[in-house]
Amino acid sequence: MADGTKRQRQARKIPEATVARLPIYLRSLLEAAGDGLPTISSERLAELSGFNAAKVRKDLSYLGSYGTRGVGYDVEYLQFQMSRELGLTKDWHVVIAGLGNLGHALANYGGFGDRGFPVAALVDADPRVVGTEINGIAVRHVDELGDIAAEHHIAIGIIATPASAAQDVADRLIAAGVSSILNFAPTIVSVPPEVSLRKVDLAVELQILSFYQQRRGADARTASLPPEPAAMPPAG
Amino acid sequence: MADGTKRQRQARKIPEATVARLPIYLRSLLEAAGDGLPTISSERLAELSGFNAAKVRKDLSYLGSYGTRGVGYDVEYLQFQMSRELGLTKDWHVVIAGLGNLGHALANYGGFGDRGFPVAALVDADPRVVGTEINGIAVRHVDELGDIAAEHHIAIGIIATPASAAQDVADRLIAAGVSSILNFAPTIVSVPPEVSLRKVDLAVELQILSFYQQRRGADARTASLPPEPAAMPPAG
DNA sequence: CGCCGCTTGTGAGCACGTGAACAAGCGGCG
DNA sequence: CGCCGCTTGTTCACGTGCTCACAAGCGGCG
Secondary structure (H helix, E strand, C coil), rough: CCCCCHHCCCCCCCCCHHHHHHHHHHHHHHHHHHHHCCECCCHHHHHHHHCHHHHHHHHHHEEEECCCCEEEHHHHHHHHHHHHHHHCCCCEEEEEEECHHHHHHHHHCHHHHHHHCCCEEEECCCCCCCCEEEEEEEEEEEEHHHHHHHHHHHHEEECCCCCHHHHHHHHHHCCCCEEEEEECCCCCCCCCCCEEEECCCCCHHHHHHHHHHCCCCCCCCCCCCCCCCCCCCCCC | CCCCCCCCCCCCCCCCCHHHHHHHHHHHHHHHHHCCCEEEEEHHHHHHHHCCCHHHHHHHHHCCCCCCCCCCCCEEHHHHHHHHHCCCCCCCCCEEEECCCHHHHHHHCHHHHHHHCCCCEEEEHHHHHHHCCEECCEEEHHHHHHHHHHHCCEEEEECCCCCHHHHHHHHHHHHCCCCEECCCCCCCCCCCCEEEEEEEHHHHHHHHHHHHHHHCCCCCCCCCCCCCCCCCCCCC
16 A cells, blocks of 8 residues: 555444444454454454355455465454454443343343443333442443433443333433444334344344245245145235 | 236345345334325335435335325335245244243244244253243253254244354254344354344443544543534444 | 326346466475 | 466456336226
Protein backbone atom coordinates (compact mmCIF):
# COMPACT_ATOMS: atom_id res chain seq x y z
CA MET A 1 0.00 0.00 0.00
CA ALA A 2 1.61 3.23 -1.15
CA ASP A 3 -0.53 5.67 0.78
CA GLY A 4 0.75 5.32 4.26
CA THR A 5 -1.61 7.68 6.03
CA LYS A 6 -4.59 5.45 5.46
CA ARG A 7 -3.52 2.90 8.00
CA GLN A 8 -5.20 4.37 11.04
CA ARG A 9 -8.33 5.11 9.07
CA GLN A 10 -11.35 3.02 9.97
CA ALA A 11 -13.02 4.27 6.82
CA ARG A 12 -12.80 0.83 5.25
CA LYS A 13 -16.28 -0.44 4.78
CA ILE A 14 -16.53 -4.07 5.72
CA PRO A 15 -19.35 -5.99 4.04
CA GLU A 16 -22.08 -7.15 6.34
CA ALA A 17 -21.58 -10.77 5.37
CA THR A 18 -17.93 -10.50 6.35
CA VAL A 19 -18.75 -8.89 9.68
CA ALA A 20 -20.99 -11.83 10.50
CA ARG A 21 -18.07 -14.18 9.92
CA LEU A 22 -15.45 -12.30 11.93
CA PRO A 23 -16.58 -13.70 15.28
CA ILE A 24 -16.27 -17.20 13.87
CA TYR A 25 -12.74 -16.51 12.75
CA LEU A 26 -11.93 -15.09 16.14
CA ARG A 27 -13.23 -18.19 17.84
CA SER A 28 -11.13 -20.33 15.52
CA LEU A 29 -8.06 -18.24 16.27
CA LEU A 30 -8.60 -18.82 19.96
CA GLU A 31 -8.66 -22.51 19.28
CA ALA A 32 -5.45 -22.31 17.29
CA ALA A 33 -3.80 -20.25 20.02
CA GLY A 34 -4.84 -22.87 22.52
CA ASP A 35 -2.98 -25.44 20.46
CA GLY A 36 0.11 -23.24 20.68
CA LEU A 37 0.37 -22.50 16.97
CA PRO A 38 2.37 -19.32 16.31
CA THR A 39 1.00 -18.79 12.80
CA ILE A 40 -1.93 -20.10 10.82
CA SER A 41 -2.59 -20.33 7.09
CA SER A 42 -5.82 -19.27 5.47
CA GLU A 43 -6.43 -22.86 4.54
CA ARG A 44 -6.15 -24.10 8.11
CA LEU A 45 -8.26 -21.23 9.36
CA ALA A 46 -10.85 -22.14 6.75
CA GLU A 47 -11.00 -25.67 8.11
CA LEU A 48 -11.45 -24.49 11.66
CA SER A 49 -14.11 -21.95 10.81
CA GLY A 50 -16.02 -23.97 8.26
CA PHE A 51 -15.58 -21.68 5.26
CA ASN A 52 -13.20 -21.88 2.32
CA ALA A 53 -9.73 -20.43 2.10
CA ALA A 54 -10.49 -17.84 -0.57
CA LYS A 55 -13.27 -16.38 1.50
CA VAL A 56 -11.08 -16.30 4.57
CA ARG A 57 -8.35 -14.39 2.79
CA LYS A 58 -10.75 -11.92 1.28
CA ASP A 59 -12.47 -11.33 4.61
CA LEU A 60 -9.18 -10.83 6.43
CA SER A 61 -7.98 -8.44 3.76
CA TYR A 62 -10.74 -6.05 4.76
CA LEU A 63 -9.07 -5.71 8.14
CA GLY A 64 -5.72 -4.90 6.58
CA SER A 65 -2.67 -6.76 5.34
CA TYR A 66 -1.92 -8.63 8.51
CA GLY A 67 -0.56 -11.80 6.91
CA THR A 68 2.92 -12.77 5.73
CA ARG A 69 3.19 -14.37 2.32
CA GLY A 70 4.74 -17.78 2.42
CA VAL A 71 4.07 -18.06 6.15
CA GLY A 72 0.49 -17.23 7.09
CA TYR A 73 -1.07 -15.06 9.76
CA ASP A 74 0.44 -14.49 13.18
CA VAL A 75 -2.22 -15.97 15.42
CA GLU A 76 -1.80 -13.68 18.39
CA TYR A 77 -1.50 -10.52 16.33
CA LEU A 78 -4.46 -11.30 14.12
CA GLN A 79 -6.46 -12.17 17.19
CA PHE A 80 -5.64 -8.78 18.66
CA GLN A 81 -6.48 -6.87 15.50
CA MET A 82 -9.74 -8.69 15.07
CA SER A 83 -10.75 -8.16 18.68
CA ARG A 84 -10.04 -4.49 18.27
CA GLU A 85 -12.07 -4.27 15.09
CA LEU A 86 -14.97 -6.05 16.75
CA GLY A 87 -14.78 -3.74 19.73
CA LEU A 88 -13.95 -6.54 22.11
CA THR A 89 -11.05 -4.81 23.86
CA LYS A 90 -13.49 -3.53 26.40
CA ASP A 91 -16.50 -5.07 28.09
CA TRP A 92 -19.97 -4.20 26.89
CA HIS A 93 -22.53 -4.23 29.63
CA VAL A 94 -25.75 -5.98 28.82
CA VAL A 95 -29.26 -5.72 30.23
CA ILE A 96 -31.72 -8.56 29.82
CA ALA A 97 -35.37 -7.57 29.66
CA GLY A 98 -37.92 -10.25 30.39
CA LEU A 99 -37.15 -13.15 32.70
CA GLY A 100 -39.37 -15.95 31.58
CA ASN A 101 -37.84 -19.25 30.64
CA LEU A 102 -35.51 -17.87 28.04
CA GLY A 103 -34.47 -14.73 29.88
CA HIS A 104 -33.84 -16.77 32.99
CA ALA A 105 -31.60 -19.13 31.09
CA LEU A 106 -29.71 -16.29 29.47
CA ALA A 107 -29.17 -14.67 32.85
CA ASN A 108 -27.73 -17.89 34.22
CA TYR A 109 -25.69 -18.58 31.11
CA GLY A 110 -22.08 -17.84 31.92
CA GLY A 111 -21.00 -17.66 28.29
CA PHE A 112 -21.78 -13.97 27.91
CA GLY A 113 -19.56 -12.66 30.66
CA ASP A 114 -16.76 -14.96 29.57
CA ARG A 115 -16.80 -13.48 26.13
CA GLY A 116 -16.82 -9.86 27.18
CA PHE A 117 -20.51 -9.19 27.61
CA PRO A 118 -21.21 -9.18 31.35
CA VAL A 119 -24.85 -9.11 32.30
CA ALA A 120 -25.07 -5.94 34.35
CA ALA A 121 -28.78 -5.72 34.97
CA LEU A 122 -32.09 -7.53 34.67
CA VAL A 123 -35.52 -6.00 34.27
CA ASP A 124 -39.04 -7.32 34.11
CA ALA A 125 -42.54 -5.91 34.30
CA ASP A 126 -44.04 -8.65 36.44
CA PRO A 127 -44.12 -7.56 40.11
CA ARG A 128 -43.77 -11.20 41.17
CA VAL A 129 -40.41 -11.37 39.41
CA VAL A 130 -39.13 -7.92 40.32
CA GLY A 131 -37.05 -8.14 43.48
CA THR A 132 -35.98 -11.73 42.98
CA GLU A 133 -32.33 -12.44 42.32
CA ILE A 134 -30.87 -14.45 39.47
CA ASN A 135 -27.23 -15.45 39.40
CA GLY A 136 -26.49 -12.78 41.99
CA ILE A 137 -28.24 -9.97 40.12
CA ALA A 138 -31.42 -8.39 41.41
CA VAL A 139 -34.32 -8.05 39.01
CA ARG A 140 -35.54 -4.48 38.82
CA HIS A 141 -38.65 -3.00 37.29
CA VAL A 142 -38.58 -2.05 33.65
CA ASP A 143 -39.63 1.48 34.57
CA GLU A 144 -36.20 2.00 36.08
CA LEU A 145 -34.43 1.38 32.80
CA GLY A 146 -33.28 4.96 32.48
CA ASP A 147 -31.54 4.94 35.86
CA ILE A 148 -30.13 1.48 35.30
CA ALA A 149 -28.61 2.38 31.96
CA ALA A 150 -26.96 5.43 33.45
CA GLU A 151 -25.63 3.51 36.45
CA HIS A 152 -24.13 0.65 34.51
CA HIS A 153 -23.26 2.19 31.13
CA ILE A 154 -25.47 -0.31 29.41
CA ALA A 155 -24.60 -0.70 25.74
CA ILE A 156 -26.64 -3.67 24.62
CA GLY A 157 -30.19 -4.70 25.42
CA ILE A 158 -31.51 -8.23 25.09
CA ILE A 159 -35.25 -8.59 24.67
CA ALA A 160 -36.56 -11.89 25.98
CA THR A 161 -40.11 -10.79 26.68
CA PRO A 162 -43.31 -12.10 25.13
CA ALA A 163 -43.98 -10.75 21.66
CA SER A 164 -46.63 -8.36 22.87
CA ALA A 165 -44.19 -6.47 25.08
CA ALA A 166 -41.22 -6.41 22.74
CA GLN A 167 -41.82 -3.13 20.93
CA ASP A 168 -42.54 -1.27 24.14
CA VAL A 169 -39.39 -2.61 25.77
CA ALA A 170 -37.36 -1.73 22.70
CA ASP A 171 -38.64 1.84 22.84
CA ARG A 172 -37.74 2.08 26.51
CA LEU A 173 -34.26 0.71 25.86
CA ILE A 174 -33.66 3.23 23.12
CA ALA A 175 -34.98 6.04 25.29
CA ALA A 176 -32.48 4.95 27.94
CA GLY A 177 -29.65 5.34 25.41
CA VAL A 178 -29.16 1.73 24.39
CA SER A 179 -28.18 1.57 20.73
CA SER A 180 -27.77 -2.15 20.14
CA ILE A 181 -30.59 -4.61 20.62
CA LEU A 182 -30.81 -8.36 20.34
CA ASN A 183 -34.41 -9.45 20.01
CA PHE A 184 -35.55 -12.95 20.93
CA ALA A 185 -39.25 -12.14 20.88
CA PRO A 186 -41.11 -13.59 17.89
CA THR A 187 -42.27 -10.29 16.47
CA ILE A 188 -41.09 -7.40 14.36
CA VAL A 189 -39.48 -4.58 16.31
CA SER A 190 -39.00 -1.19 14.68
CA VAL A 191 -36.03 0.94 15.64
CA PRO A 192 -34.61 4.20 14.32
CA PRO A 193 -31.80 3.83 11.81
CA GLU A 194 -29.04 4.73 14.27
CA VAL A 195 -29.88 1.71 16.42
CA SER A 196 -28.57 -1.74 15.52
CA LEU A 197 -31.05 -4.56 15.77
CA ARG A 198 -30.54 -8.27 15.36
CA LYS A 199 -33.14 -10.93 15.88
CA VAL A 200 -33.09 -14.57 16.85
CA ASP A 201 -36.28 -16.54 16.57
CA LEU A 202 -35.97 -20.15 17.59
CA ALA A 203 -39.27 -21.25 16.09
CA VAL A 204 -38.34 -19.66 12.78
CA GLU A 205 -35.14 -21.67 12.69
CA LEU A 206 -37.11 -24.86 13.22
CA GLN A 207 -39.57 -23.92 10.51
CA ILE A 208 -36.75 -23.39 8.05
CA LEU A 209 -35.43 -26.83 8.89
CA SER A 210 -38.94 -28.17 8.48
CA PHE A 211 -39.11 -26.77 4.96
CA TYR A 212 -36.04 -28.64 3.80
CA GLN A 213 -37.02 -31.79 5.65
CA GLN A 214 -40.40 -31.62 3.94
CA ARG A 215 -38.72 -31.29 0.56
CA ARG A 216 -36.53 -34.27 1.16
CA GLY A 217 -39.57 -36.40 0.54
CA ALA A 218 -40.78 -36.95 4.05
CA ASP A 219 -43.78 -38.93 2.83
CA ALA A 220 -41.85 -42.15 3.22
CA ARG A 221 -43.23 -43.51 6.46
CA THR A 222 -46.47 -41.82 7.33
CA ALA A 223 -45.97 -41.12 11.00
CA SER A 224 -49.45 -39.91 11.89
CA LEU A 225 -51.66 -39.21 8.92
CA PRO A 226 -51.05 -38.84 5.20
CA PRO A 227 -51.35 -35.15 4.31
CA GLU A 228 -53.64 -34.73 1.35
CA PRO A 229 -52.30 -31.90 -0.80
CA ALA A 230 -55.62 -30.36 -1.70
CA ALA A 231 -55.60 -27.88 -4.54
CA MET A 232 -58.39 -25.42 -4.09
CA PRO A 233 -58.95 -22.36 -6.21
CA PRO A 234 -58.17 -19.12 -4.36
CA ALA A 235 -61.14 -17.80 -2.43
CA GLY A 236 -63.46 -20.16 -4.25
CA MET B 1 -54.88 -18.89 -18.08
CA ALA B 2 -53.71 -22.11 -19.72
CA ASP B 3 -52.77 -24.08 -16.66
CA GLY B 4 -50.96 -27.04 -18.20
CA THR B 5 -48.39 -28.48 -15.76
CA LYS B 6 -49.05 -25.94 -13.07
CA ARG B 7 -49.47 -28.47 -10.28
CA GLN B 8 -45.74 -29.10 -10.19
CA ARG B 9 -45.06 -27.41 -6.89
CA GLN B 10 -42.02 -29.43 -5.92
CA ALA B 11 -40.24 -28.48 -9.12
CA ARG B 12 -40.07 -24.82 -8.23
CA LYS B 13 -36.82 -24.08 -6.55
CA ILE B 14 -37.32 -21.52 -3.84
CA PRO B 15 -34.26 -19.35 -3.08
CA GLU B 16 -32.75 -19.87 0.33
CA ALA B 17 -33.22 -16.23 1.25
CA THR B 18 -36.91 -16.55 0.49
CA VAL B 19 -37.26 -19.71 2.54
CA ALA B 20 -35.83 -17.88 5.53
CA ARG B 21 -38.54 -15.25 5.20
CA LEU B 22 -41.50 -17.57 4.79
CA PRO B 23 -41.90 -18.22 8.53
CA ILE B 24 -42.02 -14.48 9.11
CA TYR B 25 -44.76 -14.08 6.54
CA LEU B 26 -46.64 -16.93 8.12
CA ARG B 27 -46.42 -15.32 11.51
CA SER B 28 -47.68 -12.05 10.04
CA LEU B 29 -50.56 -13.85 8.39
CA LEU B 30 -51.54 -15.31 11.73
CA GLU B 31 -51.60 -11.83 13.13
CA ALA B 32 -53.77 -10.60 10.27
CA ALA B 33 -56.11 -13.53 10.69
CA GLY B 34 -56.39 -12.71 14.36
CA ASP B 35 -57.58 -9.26 13.39
CA GLY B 36 -60.26 -10.84 11.27
CA LEU B 37 -59.01 -9.56 7.93
CA PRO B 38 -60.27 -11.70 5.04
CA THR B 39 -57.62 -10.52 2.58
CA ILE B 40 -54.29 -8.74 2.83
CA SER B 41 -52.30 -6.72 0.33
CA SER B 42 -48.60 -7.20 -0.25
CA GLU B 43 -48.03 -3.72 1.14
CA ARG B 44 -49.80 -4.47 4.42
CA LEU B 45 -48.04 -7.80 4.69
CA ALA B 46 -44.76 -6.00 4.14
CA GLU B 47 -45.50 -3.70 7.06
CA LEU B 48 -46.33 -6.58 9.35
CA SER B 49 -43.30 -8.62 8.39
CA GLY B 50 -40.77 -5.82 8.19
CA PHE B 51 -39.79 -6.20 4.55
CA ASN B 52 -40.85 -4.27 1.47
CA ALA B 53 -43.81 -4.95 -0.76
CA ALA B 54 -41.87 -5.91 -3.86
CA LYS B 55 -39.93 -8.53 -1.95
CA VAL B 56 -43.11 -9.90 -0.45
CA ARG B 57 -44.75 -10.27 -3.84
CA LYS B 58 -41.75 -11.95 -5.40
CA ASP B 59 -41.36 -14.31 -2.47
CA LEU B 60 -45.03 -15.28 -2.55
CA SER B 61 -44.87 -15.79 -6.29
CA TYR B 62 -42.46 -18.67 -5.72
CA LEU B 63 -45.25 -20.49 -3.91
CA GLY B 64 -47.65 -19.97 -6.79
CA SER B 65 -50.16 -17.39 -7.97
CA TYR B 66 -52.26 -17.34 -4.86
CA GLY B 67 -53.24 -13.66 -4.95
CA THR B 68 -56.05 -11.83 -6.67
CA ARG B 69 -55.15 -8.67 -8.57
CA GLY B 70 -56.92 -5.61 -7.34
CA VAL B 71 -57.79 -7.38 -4.09
CA GLY B 72 -54.80 -8.99 -2.41
CA TYR B 73 -54.17 -12.39 -0.87
CA ASP B 74 -56.82 -14.45 0.87
CA VAL B 75 -55.39 -14.64 4.37
CA GLU B 76 -56.67 -18.06 5.31
CA TYR B 77 -55.84 -19.66 2.00
CA LEU B 78 -52.35 -18.24 1.82
CA GLN B 79 -51.77 -19.30 5.38
CA PHE B 80 -52.75 -22.84 4.45
CA GLN B 81 -50.57 -22.95 1.36
CA MET B 82 -47.59 -21.56 3.19
CA SER B 83 -47.98 -23.98 6.07
CA ARG B 84 -48.11 -26.82 3.62
CA GLU B 85 -45.01 -25.63 1.81
CA LEU B 86 -43.14 -25.29 5.09
CA GLY B 87 -44.20 -28.76 6.12
CA LEU B 88 -46.17 -27.53 9.09
CA THR B 89 -49.32 -29.54 8.43
CA LYS B 90 -47.90 -32.23 10.65
CA ASP B 91 -45.93 -32.13 13.87
CA TRP B 92 -42.19 -32.64 13.81
CA HIS B 93 -40.87 -34.34 16.90
CA VAL B 94 -37.78 -32.81 18.41
CA VAL B 95 -35.06 -34.14 20.67
CA ILE B 96 -32.95 -31.81 22.78
CA ALA B 97 -29.42 -32.95 23.52
CA GLY B 98 -27.65 -31.33 26.43
CA LEU B 99 -29.57 -30.01 29.40
CA GLY B 100 -27.42 -27.30 30.86
CA ASN B 101 -28.82 -23.83 31.25
CA LEU B 102 -29.82 -23.40 27.66
CA GLY B 103 -31.12 -26.91 27.05
CA HIS B 104 -33.10 -26.73 30.25
CA ALA B 105 -34.70 -23.48 29.17
CA LEU B 106 -35.49 -24.84 25.74
CA ALA B 107 -37.10 -27.92 27.28
CA ASN B 108 -39.30 -25.73 29.45
CA TYR B 109 -40.08 -23.31 26.66
CA GLY B 110 -43.64 -23.93 25.54
CA GLY B 111 -43.22 -22.09 22.27
CA PHE B 112 -41.96 -25.11 20.37
CA GLY B 113 -44.91 -27.38 20.93
CA ASP B 114 -47.32 -24.53 20.23
CA ARG B 115 -45.79 -24.02 16.83
CA GLY B 116 -45.79 -27.63 15.78
CA PHE B 117 -42.49 -28.85 17.15
CA PRO B 118 -43.26 -30.87 20.28
CA VAL B 119 -40.26 -31.85 22.36
CA ALA B 120 -40.50 -35.62 22.35
CA ALA B 121 -37.28 -36.54 24.12
CA LEU B 122 -34.34 -35.23 26.10
CA VAL B 123 -30.87 -36.70 26.30
CA ASP B 124 -27.71 -35.89 28.18
CA ALA B 125 -24.41 -37.59 28.94
CA ASP B 126 -24.15 -36.54 32.58
CA PRO B 127 -25.38 -39.37 34.86
CA ARG B 128 -26.50 -36.79 37.41
CA VAL B 129 -28.94 -35.35 34.87
CA VAL B 130 -30.08 -38.62 33.30
CA GLY B 131 -33.21 -39.83 35.04
CA THR B 132 -34.42 -36.42 36.10
CA GLU B 133 -37.58 -35.06 34.60
CA ILE B 134 -38.08 -31.71 32.90
CA ASN B 135 -41.48 -30.43 31.97
CA GLY B 136 -42.84 -33.93 32.28
CA ILE B 137 -40.22 -35.56 30.07
CA ALA B 138 -37.61 -37.92 31.45
CA VAL B 139 -34.00 -37.28 30.54
CA ARG B 140 -32.41 -40.34 28.99
CA HIS B 141 -28.82 -41.16 28.23
CA VAL B 142 -27.38 -40.07 24.93
CA ASP B 143 -26.38 -43.67 24.21
CA GLU B 144 -30.06 -44.50 23.81
CA LEU B 145 -30.52 -42.09 20.93
CA GLY B 146 -31.05 -44.84 18.39
CA ASP B 147 -33.94 -46.36 20.33
CA ILE B 148 -35.39 -42.98 21.16
CA ALA B 149 -35.43 -41.84 17.56
CA ALA B 150 -37.18 -45.01 16.48
CA GLU B 151 -39.75 -44.78 19.26
CA HIS B 152 -40.70 -41.18 18.68
CA HIS B 153 -40.06 -40.61 14.97
CA ILE B 154 -37.64 -37.86 15.81
CA ALA B 155 -37.10 -35.55 12.86
CA ILE B 156 -35.11 -32.70 14.33
CA GLY B 157 -32.28 -32.61 16.83
CA ILE B 158 -31.31 -29.60 18.90
CA ILE B 159 -27.76 -29.51 20.18
CA ALA B 160 -27.40 -27.54 23.40
CA THR B 161 -24.30 -29.23 24.70
CA PRO B 162 -20.91 -27.66 25.42
CA ALA B 163 -18.83 -27.08 22.31
CA SER B 164 -16.58 -30.04 23.01
CA ALA B 165 -19.45 -32.52 22.79
CA ALA B 166 -21.29 -31.02 19.82
CA GLN B 167 -19.69 -32.94 16.98
CA ASP B 168 -20.05 -36.26 18.75
CA VAL B 169 -23.69 -35.63 19.50
CA ALA B 170 -24.30 -34.56 15.92
CA ASP B 171 -22.78 -37.79 14.66
CA ARG B 172 -24.98 -39.79 17.01
CA LEU B 173 -28.07 -37.91 15.90
CA ILE B 174 -27.32 -38.57 12.26
CA ALA B 175 -26.61 -42.22 12.97
CA ALA B 176 -30.03 -42.37 14.61
CA GLY B 177 -31.64 -41.09 11.43
CA VAL B 178 -32.11 -37.44 12.31
CA SER B 179 -31.65 -35.32 9.21
CA SER B 180 -32.21 -31.79 10.54
CA ILE B 181 -30.07 -30.26 13.26
CA LEU B 182 -30.17 -26.95 15.06
CA ASN B 183 -26.85 -26.28 16.74
CA PHE B 184 -26.53 -23.91 19.69
CA ALA B 185 -23.02 -24.97 20.62
CA PRO B 186 -20.34 -22.41 19.79
CA THR B 187 -18.37 -24.60 17.44
CA ILE B 188 -18.34 -25.83 13.88
CA VAL B 189 -20.23 -29.04 13.29
CA SER B 190 -19.71 -31.02 10.10
CA VAL B 191 -22.55 -32.98 8.60
CA PRO B 192 -23.02 -34.90 5.35
CA PRO B 193 -24.70 -32.94 2.58
CA GLU B 194 -28.06 -34.67 2.94
CA VAL B 195 -28.42 -33.35 6.49
CA SER B 196 -29.69 -29.83 7.11
CA LEU B 197 -27.79 -27.84 9.69
CA ARG B 198 -28.52 -24.42 11.09
CA LYS B 199 -26.62 -22.74 13.85
CA VAL B 200 -27.44 -20.13 16.43
CA ASP B 201 -24.60 -18.66 18.45
CA LEU B 202 -25.69 -16.09 20.97
CA ALA B 203 -22.21 -14.75 21.65
CA VAL B 204 -21.62 -14.29 17.94
CA GLU B 205 -24.75 -12.19 17.69
CA LEU B 206 -23.51 -9.97 20.49
CA GLN B 207 -20.11 -9.63 18.84
CA ILE B 208 -21.72 -8.51 15.60
CA LEU B 209 -23.65 -5.88 17.53
CA SER B 210 -20.42 -4.90 19.24
CA PHE B 211 -18.77 -4.28 15.88
CA TYR B 212 -21.35 -1.77 14.78
CA GLN B 213 -21.51 -0.17 18.20
CA GLN B 214 -17.74 0.23 18.07
CA ARG B 215 -17.97 1.83 14.64
CA ARG B 216 -20.58 4.28 15.77
CA GLY B 217 -17.80 6.22 17.43
CA ALA B 218 -17.93 4.61 20.81
CA ASP B 219 -15.72 6.94 22.76
CA ALA B 220 -18.40 6.29 25.31
CA ARG B 221 -17.00 8.42 28.07
CA THR B 222 -20.11 10.55 27.83
CA ALA B 223 -22.57 7.79 28.38
CA SER B 224 -25.05 9.82 30.32
CA LEU B 225 -25.90 11.89 27.28
CA PRO B 226 -27.39 10.39 24.16
CA PRO B 227 -24.65 9.77 21.60
CA GLU B 228 -24.57 11.66 18.35
CA PRO B 229 -26.38 9.79 15.63
CA ALA B 230 -23.78 8.57 13.21
CA ALA B 231 -24.98 6.99 10.01
CA MET B 232 -24.26 3.49 8.70
CA PRO B 233 -25.75 0.91 11.01
CA PRO B 234 -27.70 -2.07 9.76
CA ALA B 235 -31.23 -2.21 10.98
CA GLY B 236 -33.56 -5.01 10.24
C1' DC C 1 -71.21 -3.35 -21.04
C1' DG C 2 -67.16 -0.75 -21.12
C1' DC C 3 -64.16 1.94 -18.29
C1' DC C 4 -61.26 2.77 -14.25
C1' DG C 5 -58.76 2.16 -10.08
C1' DC C 6 -56.24 -1.05 -7.56
C1' DT C 7 -52.99 -4.85 -6.76
C1' DT C 8 -50.54 -8.71 -8.34
C1' DG C 9 -46.92 -11.01 -10.91
C1' DT C 10 -42.77 -10.56 -13.47
C1' DG C 11 -38.88 -8.98 -16.36
C1' DA C 12 -34.75 -6.09 -16.45
C1' DG C 13 -31.08 -3.75 -14.28
C1' DC C 14 -28.17 -3.41 -10.47
C1' DA C 15 -25.64 -4.42 -6.13
C1' DC C 16 -23.67 -7.70 -3.40
C1' DG C 17 -21.46 -11.89 -2.21
C1' DT C 18 -18.86 -16.03 -3.79
C1' DG C 19 -15.31 -18.93 -5.95
C1' DA C 20 -11.38 -19.59 -8.86
C1' DA C 21 -7.14 -18.20 -10.58
C1' DC C 22 -2.84 -15.82 -10.43
C1' DA C 23 0.75 -12.37 -9.72
C1' DA C 24 3.27 -10.45 -5.79
C1' DG C 25 6.18 -11.13 -2.12
C1' DC C 26 8.36 -13.43 1.89
C1' DG C 27 11.58 -16.84 3.91
C1' DG C 28 14.73 -20.46 3.43
C1' DC C 29 18.33 -23.05 1.13
C1' DG C 30 22.12 -24.17 -1.56
C1' DC D 1 23.41 -13.98 -3.59
C1' DG D 2 20.02 -15.87 -6.50
C1' DC D 3 16.55 -19.42 -6.85
C1' DC D 4 12.39 -21.81 -5.30
C1' DG D 5 8.43 -23.19 -2.83
C1' DC D 6 4.76 -21.45 -0.29
C1' DT D 7 1.00 -18.33 0.97
C1' DT D 8 -1.08 -14.01 0.70
C1' DG D 9 -3.74 -10.29 -1.50
C1' DT D 10 -6.19 -9.09 -5.48
C1' DT D 11 -8.58 -9.38 -9.75
C1' DC D 12 -12.09 -11.23 -12.59
C1' DA D 13 -16.12 -13.82 -13.75
C1' DC D 14 -20.31 -15.66 -12.06
C1' DG D 15 -24.40 -16.49 -9.49
C1' DT D 16 -27.72 -14.94 -6.26
C1' DG D 17 -30.58 -11.66 -4.31
C1' DC D 18 -32.75 -7.10 -4.33
C1' DT D 19 -35.22 -3.01 -6.25
C1' DC D 20 -37.72 -0.77 -9.64
C1' DA D 21 -41.10 -0.28 -12.83
C1' DC D 22 -45.00 -1.67 -15.42
C1' DA D 23 -48.15 -4.60 -18.05
C1' DA D 24 -51.71 -7.93 -16.87
C1' DG D 25 -55.79 -8.81 -14.74
C1' DC D 26 -59.59 -8.50 -11.38
C1' DG D 27 -63.63 -6.21 -9.35
C1' DG D 28 -66.68 -2.45 -9.10
C1' DC D 29 -69.27 1.39 -10.95
C1' DG D 30 -71.75 4.23 -13.87
